[in-house]
Amino acid sequence: MKEPPKPLHAKVESAYHIIGKKWVNLIIHVLMEGPKRFNELNAIIPVLSKRMLNERLKELEEYDILKRHVIPERPVRTEYTLTEKGKELGDALFHVEAWGMKWF
Template structure:
């Protein structure tokens, strides 16, 4: 393997580590439609437990793919949206979704 390929392969492996986790693609897909509250995400993906949704949202926020905004109304709301980085990843995943619709 050439030395030039090592950094590229490391980045490819890293992105597959992120998007390969269960539920990540669905969360990104739903957020491509726009900002959602935690409860909305949970209602749209009902098989995803609240604990796992919370865990995945934290991971995606740490990766810089989503942003979390706390709205101090009563009751307090938390909203999630894709960052520019997350939006670009979501766009990159659209051909995979098209492939799935065609072949699965």
């Protein structure tokens, strides 16, 4: 059975719920540059613990904001890349970043 569409306030609240989580915006910002492996993300954002990075990546994957790609080479590598939905969010967050750079 298909769910009825969410009312406007629920959609807006869902969007703020996602981007309001600590580290989400910075992870998206870094992935706007292109695909990154877990260790690359961890090196670029060293103040973010591996546990929290893993948690946020899983959440963003559940929201279809990023995709996790397993590359079956030796050793096995995993890369994270933004989906179209994630890229659009990154574009929107760019304006927030510009506002922050101007006013803070």
